[in-house]
Structure formats: structure tokens, C-alpha cells
Amino acid sequence: MGFIFWILAVILVIAGIFQLFKGETLWGIVLIIVGLAVGPGGYSIFD
Template sequence: MAFLLWILAVILVIAGIVSLVRGSILWGIVLIIVGLAVGPGGYSIFK
């Protein structure tokens, strides 16, 4: 389960970075924050 959460977090953070590069700053920040909240490392809402 932790591996799946880690994969999901990586995908969300990468999507957030891509959104930032494309100019969608708010959506990029939201995706990065959600990715950090879901991921098992650091802060996680599932701990």
C-alpha cells in the first residue's frame, strides 16, 4: 500500500510541476500540495 501511495504522490507532484511550467500556477501548487499530503514520506494524511 505504501508503494502505491508513493507512486501516486510522485505522479501528482510531477503533474503539478508540469502545470507550473505551462503557466497554471494555482493548479500546479494544488497538485504539489496534494501529492505531498498523500505520499508516505514526510507529511501524510494516511498516518
């Protein structure tokens, strides 16, 4: 189950980075923060 959350977190962070490059600063930051909150490494809301 942790592996699924890790994959989801990576996808969210990558999507956030792409949004930052496209000029959508707020949406990119939100996606990166959600990705960090979901991921099992570092800070996680599921710990």
C-alpha cells in the same frame, strides 16, 4: 500499500510541476500539495 501511495504522490507532484511550467500556477500548487499530503514520506494524511 505504501508503495502505491508513493507512486501516486510522485505522479501528482510531477503533474504539478508540469502545470507550473505551463503557466497554471494555482493548479500546479494544488497538485503538489495534494501529492505531498498523499505520499508516505514526510507529511501524510494517512499516518
